Amino acid sequence: MKLTSWGAAGNVTGSMHVLELESGFRILVDCGLNYEDRLRFVDNNLNFPFNPEDIDLVILTHAHVDHCGNLPNLVRQGFTGKIICTESTKDLCWYLLEDSLKVQIIHAEKLATPVRKHKKGKKKTSKPKQIRLLYHYKHIKDTLEQMMTIDFREPKQLTDFLSVELYQAGHILGAASAKLTITENNKTVNLGFTGDLGNYNSKLVVDPQPMPGLDYLVCESTYGGRWHGEERLATDVLYDYIQETCVKLNGKLVIPAFSVGRTQAIIFTLHQLYRENRLPNIKIYTDSPLAIKSTGLYTEFLDELNEEAKHFARQHGNLFQFDQLHTLSEKGHSEYISVSPEPSVIISAAGMLEGGRIQEHIRNNISFPFSTILIAGFCADGTFGNKLLQGQKTVTINGKEKEVYAKIARTDVFSAHPDHNGLMKYIENSGGNKLKKLILVHADAPSALALKKEFPDQLCLIAERGKEIVLE
Numbered sequence: 001m002k003l004t005s006w007g008a009a010g011n012v013t014g015s016m017h018v019l020e021l022e023s024g025f026r027i028l029v030d031c032g033l034n035y036e037d038r039l040r041f042v043d044n045n046l047n048f049p050f051n052p053e054d055i056d057l058v059i060l061t062h063a064h065v066d067h068c069g070n071l072p073n074l075v076r077q078g079f080t081g082k083i084i085c086t087e088s089t090k091d092l093c094w095y096l097l098e099d100s101l102k103v104q105i106i107h108a109e110k111l112a113t114p115v116r117k118h119k120k121g122k123k124k125t126s127k128p129k130q131i132r133l134l135y136h137y138k139h140i141k142d143t144l145e146q147m148m149t150i151d152f153r154e155p156k157q158l159t160d161f162l163s164v165e166l167y168q169a170g171h172i173l174g175a176a177s178a179k180l181t182i183t184e185n186n187k188t189v190n191l192g193f194t195g196d197l198g199n200y201n202s203k204l205v206v207d208p209q210p211m212p213g214l215d216y217l218v219c220e221s222t223y224g225g226r227w228h229g230e231e232r233l234a235t236d237v238l239y240d241y242i243q244e245t246c247v248k249l250n251g252k253l254v255i256p257a258f259s260v261g262r263t264q265a266i267i268f269t270l271h272q273l274y275r276e277n278r279l280p281n282i283k284i285y286t287d288s289p290l291a292i293k294s295t296g297l298y299t300e301f302l303d304e305l306n307e308e309a310k311h312f313a314r315q316h317g318n319l320f321q322f323d324q325l326h327t328l329s330e331k332g333h334s335e336y337i338s339v340s341p342e343p344s345v346i347i348s349a350a351g352m353l354e355g356g357r358i359q360e361h362i363r364n365n366i367s368f369p370f371s372t373i374l375i376a377g378f379c380a381d382g383t384f385g386n387k388l389l390q391g392q393k394t395v396t397i398n399g400k401e402k403e404v405y406a407k408i409a410r411t412d413v414f415s416a417h418p419d420h421n422g423l424m425k426y427i428e429n430s431g432g433n434k435l436k437k438l439i440l441v442h443a444d445a446p447s448a449l450a451l452k453k454e455f456p457d458q459l460c461l462i463a464e465r466g467k468e469i470v471l472e
């Protein structure tokens with residue numbers, strides 16, 4: 001049996017792992033988009049390093065686009081097999097893939113628009129470029145039709161040699177770790193893929209559930225060598241920022257957040273403050289059409305959420321609705337609240353500040369010393385969010401340079417991944433040193449190395465892109 005990682009190997013984007021069994025049966029675990037270089041986005045994602053027609057089965061761990069976003073392209077290029085995932089992941093994929101296609105179209109149109117250059121008094125217009133997309137709407141529909149949903153903790157015998165069992169990974173609604181039981185040549189092997197794991201004690205989602213009885217574990221390592229500093233309750237952290245920014249300074253608290261997962265956790269926390277009578281009388285805005293749609297699914301799949309969320313829903317009738325919360329679906333409203341002088345909390349996407357409506361809110365508030373930009377999660381190197389955290393004094397947004405006078409803050413309380421200790425705890429509970437091999441994926445080099453150091457050399461290895469790992 002051979003494992004080859006074609007994405008999320010040496011980085012945290014474009015998750016894509018091919019497991020080839022002795023019989024030649026090929027399983028693809030996740031098929032995500034690679035966002036490493038936005039200018040080469042289409043080139044980096046259009047062609048696969050294998051023939052999509054040769055893949056027999058896909059296992060999809062969760063609906064984030066760096067895990068599911070290239071599935072329609074795989075289908076477009078000839079993959080006709082089943083895609084195994086949970087029902088909530090399938091429903092979230094519908095929204096996320098549609099949104100991802102919209103973003104691709106906007107980006108492609110921008111690149112294709114002729115640019116006027118003024119050179120030595122002469123006007124010169126570049127040639128229009130052809131719009132290139134990875135897939136079309138039809139391929140999203142085909143992808144969803146190929147999805148076969150299974151429930152958590154119900155092993156599914158897919159062929160006479162392969163069964164799959166999904167475990168709750170936490171992270172976001174529907175996220176699964178997959179345990180594959182493979183019987184070939186009278187030998188049975190158990191192999192686990194974590195997908196992205198959630199943080200312990202997260203809002204809304206359960207703790208990541210370990211997979212027992214594994215021989216091999218392919219484990220995400222996003223926060224290897226890093227520790228979440230914050231020990232405080234999420235409600236207390238948000239309460240303090242709202243007091244400091246909105247009450248004392250009459251400013252705006254702008255929170256960039258991923259539409260799926262982080263936004264719901266933040267709204268739920270604000271709702272808790274509201275029910276505890278600790279939320280001052282200010283307006284809370286969520287400004288992301290995708291977040292609004294996804295929030296409905298969190299309510300629909302309440303049974304999958306943690307006990308705190310279920311208890312709260314029983315007590316108050318819902319998770320996310322309260323008087324002070326306003327959802328903005330139209331862009332005009334978004335612009336209005338962004339520039340209005342009233343103190344408020346604005347939650348908008350994208351999480352690392354790369355694109356999306358959050359850019360406008362940052363542009364309108366970043367030079368205002370009474371506002372706070374609260375970065376509530378991981379910002380990869382080179383992203384706009386990361387540059388702000390590094391203390392950059394001026395930023396350029398939509399071609400306009402702005403000086404940074406707003407307070408730039410960050411918190412880990414909404415992190416959607418376990419830190420170093422959390423990863424160690426998870427690995428220990430999923431076999432630890434009894435595993436035959438522990439393969440680390442989904443991390444930059446320093447994080448993967450920090451985690452690898454915790455284990456004997458012969459046990460643990462870091463996946464390298466395109467390098468075959470033989471599992472016996």
Ligand SMILES: [Zn+2]
Pocket residue numbers: 062064067171196
């Ligand atoms: Zn994820």
